[in-house]
Amino acid sequence: MKTLLPTSTAGSLPKPAWLAQPEALWSPWKLQGEELVDGKHDALRVSLQEQQQAGIDIVSDGEQTRQHFVTTFIEHLSGVDFENRKTVKIRNRYEASVPTVVAAVARPKPVFVDDARFLRKQTKQPIKWALPGPMTMIDTLYDDHYKSREKLAWEFAKLLNQEAKDLEAAGVDIIQFDEPAFNVFFDEVNEWGVACLERAIEGLKCETAVHICYGYGIKANTDWKKTLGSEWRQYETVFPKLQKSNIDIISLECHGSRVPVELLELIRGKKVMVGAIDVATNTIETPEEVASTLREALKFVDADKLYPCTNCGMAPLSRVVARKKLSALNAGAQIVRKELLA
Template sequence: MTEPLLQTTVVGSYPQPDWLVNREMLSKVVPRTRLREIWRVPEAYLQQAQDDATLLAIRDMERAGIDIITDGEMRRESYSNHFATALEGVDQENPGYVTTRSGQKTPVPRVVGKLRRTRPVEVRDMQFLRANTDRPAKITLPGPFTMGQQVKDEFYKDAEAMCMDYAAAVNEEAHDLVRAGADVIQLDEPWLRNNPEEASRYAVKVINRALKGISVPTVVHLCFGYAAVVPGLSKPTGYTFLPQLADTIAQQISIESAQPKIDLGVLKDLAPKKVMLGVIDLNDPAIETPQKIAERIRAGLKYMSPEKLLPAPDCGMKYLPRATAFGKLKALAEGAAIVRKELS
């Protein structure tokens, strides 16, 4: 069956309800280690509450008209720590600390032994999503390169070797997620652009190891950071590590372009791939009109065919008010429909 043109999707996260998480606490940090105090629901009822929140996210995406949906990452404190802290080889009780570029000390996972996946981490999440929607369903995993940039390594002393073990763990999980019903697997790799020199040495290798043998479409997502964390005009207007991703085995590359207003000529560097193109500005509290979304999609179509473009938000939406996120997704679906009609 031929896929519709300009399939809309989300990057991953959707706003968690105020009754589920302390959103004021959430707004101050993207946690690398566990942050259990962020949950408002007692442990005994937390899974049930997360399931209910996931149903809300699924129904919002369906009502908005999104073609490929996720579970909204309702069970996660951040995009990466849910998986990264579940592996053997990480000291769960005693985190490490790194100093950020702004001089702030941040707790991070401390690697004290060989990294191994000893249990499923997101498989129940995928099973729940699959049981509650008949739409194509995507699930996201933190990429091996990014996880390797977010830890204190006290065991390997070799970043590439450590990332290869992260990749093996991700690959095991991804295969189980496909068996659980995933139609698309996405790796989140925002740190590729933070450390392009190290990325150039081995990022493609570890990404390919993480995606080895996966039978469904795969995506690599990179961005400049959440709009809530990197607001306004502080984002660069171009990627330092992008053409290299054409050499990965991922079928799709996800980039943001609405907020940073990047030169879409870079899409030519990704010619073999499909591109998830960010056409929703998550820094703008206003809900875009469908016409504005259509305009941004048309800009992307100057450089690639409609068969290869998937309109999406710039990044995860978890930091937005829920009503704003829903409105933006509805505009996304309606804007894509406008351009789809023009192409028919």
């Protein structure tokens, strides 16, 4: 029987301290060579077990084998020079030193497929795999070749589609594309961003998702959120186009944010991963707080289409906090499940 309100995470989970520096993004690996390969697989197993113990229904790799949700994919492409770095402003918010596109981009071989196969062997539960979306990829690079954000995004969409097809063949049930850039570049999203995303999912038979959030709980993001006023209505600009798209699931941020929940009406008919866990705070939600967020969402999302989730990735949090937040997500979902089945 299909689980009602199946829980999942948006993506990243904290890495063990023996693998990488905790509570940091872009944290360097502490192991090398074969030890690093083994260490990543061990971390993936631990992450899976922590999700299972917390009662998460749709599990993931917790992004244990990658340093960053965007750059790790880009590192495996040709045409990108990581030595020749430039400083750019990411999502109009914070500066970062990023690699440069110096020639036509290509994907010489699969990037995450071995890791996905490894995860598939560890569990019979549905698994979700996150990839960076085309628009978020172009926003994390300096382009010295195509000289066009749109052209580069279409090239990335083709490469992502190749990777997604290989992940599907490896047994992944849901492929998610992370597109925080959809909350910033509204004109581009509507002109070509959603179309690019549809190119990335072309021909897939597994379920597809797009994750659009307000970012990790890092200072640049929390400072930006303070400028957004009493209501965060960014979703209003992109939801109508996404509602008409071929994407199956839309993953978004609800709890602890100022997103008016009625905006969910704009994607009525889609499956929705409702962020019911705030990743920008160490405060652990109570099961009742999670349940309250889900009940509000149920006014605009049919129960068989609602997937309780985290607002965003949890890499910058401590493992203890992340574990407790996942347990709260499960407990809150159970409360609402019982109410729906009563």
